[in-house]
Amino acid sequence: MMAARFLLRRAVPALRHARCYADAPAAQMSFTFASPTQVFFKEANVKQIDVPTLTGAFGILPAHVPTLQVLRPGVVTVFNDDGSSAKYFVSSGSVTVNADSSVQLLAEEAVPLDSLDLAAAKANLEKAQSELGGVSDEAARAEVLISIEANEAIVKALE
Amino acid sequence: MFARTGAALFLPQCGQVRNMATLKDITIRLKSIKNIQKITKSMKMVAAAKYSRAERSLKPARVYGTGAMALYEKAEIKAPEDKNKHLIIGVSSDRGLCGAIHSSVAKAMKNEIAKLLGAGKEVMIVNVGDKLRGLLYRTHGQHILINCKEVGRKPPTFTDASIIATELLDSGYEFDQGSILFNRFRSVISYKTDEKPLFSLDTVANSENMGIYDDIDADVLRNYQEFALVNIIYFGMKESTTSEQSARMTAMDSASKNASEMIDKLTLTFNRTRQAVITKELIEIISGAAALE
Numbered sequence: 001m002m003a004a005r006f007l008l009r010r011a012v013p014a015l016r017h018a019r020c021y022a023d024a025p026a027a028q029m030s031f032t033f034a035s036p037t038q039v040f041f042k043e044a045n046v047k048q049i050d051v052p053t054l055t056g057a058f059g060i061l062p063a064h065v066p067t068l069q070v071l072r073p074g075v076v077t078v079f080n081d082d083g084s085s086a087k088y089f090v091s092s093g094s095v096t097v098n099a100d101s102s103v104q105l106l107a108e109e110a111v112p113l114d115s116l117d118l119a120a121a122k123a124n125l126e127k128a129q130s131e132l133g134g135v136s137d138e139a140a141r142a143e144v145l146i147s148i149e150a151n152e153a154i155v156k157a158l159e
Numbered sequence: 160m161f162a163r164t165g166a167a168l169f170l171p172q173c174g175q176v177r178n179m180a181t182l183k184d185i186t187i188r189l190k191s192i193k194n195i196q197k198i199t200k201s202m203k204m205v206a207a208a209k210y211s212r213a214e215r216s217l218k219p220a221r222v223y224g225t226g227a228m229a230l231y232e233k234a235e236i237k238a239p240e241d242k243n244k245h246l247i248i249g250v251s252s253d254r255g256l257c258g259a260i261h262s263s264v265a266k267a268m269k270n271e272i273a274k275l276l277g278a279g280k281e282v283m284i285v286n287v288g289d290k291l292r293g294l295l296y297r298t299h300g301q302h303i304l305i306n307c308k309e310v311g312r313k314p315p316t317f318t319d320a321s322i323i324a325t326e327l328l329d330s331g332y333e334f335d336q337g338s339i340l341f342n343r344f345r346s347v348i349s350y351k352t353d354e355k356p357l358f359s360l361d362t363v364a365n366s367e368n369m370g371i372y373d374d375i376d377a378d379v380l381r382n383y384q385e386f387a388l389v390n391i392i393y394f395g396m397k398e399s400t401t402s403e404q405s406a407r408m409t410a411m412d413s414a415s416k417n418a419s420e421m422i423d424k425l426t427l428t429f430n431r432t433r434q435a436v437i438t439k440e441l442i443e444i445i446s447g448a449a450a451l452e
């Protein structure tokens with residue numbers, strides 16, 4: 001069914017484009033989710049996306065108000081049109097929602113959630129927390145804090 | 160062609176003797192050109208392997224790069240005309256033997272600089288790649304802000320781009336607008352020098368279309384801008400390496416072909432010279448024998 005919708009989109013691209021701008025909040029969202037090395041979604045049609053941002057987690061549906069946000073380490077959940085969902089862990093990045101209901105989610109590093117190992121994450125978290133006491137340099141301290149935040153988020157996501 | 164490859168050419172011994180090279184000279188020359196052909200052939204294969212790897216990683220990088228620039232295009236952010244401080248980032252690499260890659264970027268940069276200086280603006284440039292520094296430091300040395308070396312040996316990563324962006328932001332040069340010049344990859348045999356705009360924090364914040372974007376405070380916007388800067392630099396570097404490897408492949412291919420042609424011609428000359436030497440010896444023997452009689 002989604003394939004058929006895709007074909008329809010591809011077959012009449014010009015018409016769709018004109019219609020998209022005319023009645024601005026179209027029921028379609030053009031979702032692009034990529035990291036520098038991998039593309040997960042390219043101008044795809046999805047129902048909803050949950051993103052973790054610096055100002056809190058929020059869900060994006062088609063016709064969401066335009067906004068720019070910066071991501072924090074956490075889980076991005078993508079709900080497809082057929083009801084299935086996919087989870088990815090992102091380290092940081094940015095999300096842009098434009099007026100024509102297109103969403104660009106650019107993550108510095110993103111992996112599917114099931115490729116992360118809970119034990120390794122816990123071990124890294126403990127190591128980072130023990131390092132926190134030892135560092136005095138500003139930059140090193142910031143790095144350790146970032147490591148702690150990221151590992152905490154991974155552990156929370158996997159549990 | 161061969162002067163650029165830096166090979167030593169063996170000129171035949173002229174001087175008082177006749178204008179024909181001895182057999183030994185031709186042999187030496189033939190051997191050296193055969194070596195050159197082997198080298199350029201292997202360089203072509205190395206470049207072909209690097210090119211296929213670069214092209215494969217260019218696909219996701221392109222999606223990523225166009226996604227990063229989507230905001231600026233959709234919100235139609237334009238820099239105001241009266242701003243004075245400009246920045247030009249030129250993306251190339253350290254290594255040569257790749258055709259016109261470095262010179263095309265340097266030429267575009269020089270044109271841009273001349274245009275901006277003519278309009279009375281202030282310009283600083285960032286060179287990604289040692290070759291650009293070599294081409295620009297003599298004439299535009301006072302405009303160079305940052306030089307980046309060790310570019311081109313390994314495929315560029317996001318970390319490299321973020322290092323460059325960090326240096327740029329730490330340098331303290333508050334540019335109002337800028338552009339990044341790189342070679343955009345079109346196909347194996349063609350690339351084009353392209354330019355993408357960079358906007359400063361103020362330009363984006365004060366742009367009229369930004370009002371429709373909800374819930375943005377200065378901190379978020381600054382983080383977003385810095386991230387976007389890294390993304391654009393990363394995109395430029397990826398396109399640039401792919402163009403460079405494809406250009407090196409083509410250049411080394413033509414070098415090998417030229418070397419083959421030279422080898423063919425020299426082999427013919429060698430055979431002719433050999434036959435002439437034999438004929439000369441025969442003449443000497445025969446005239447010597449005739450004189451004895």
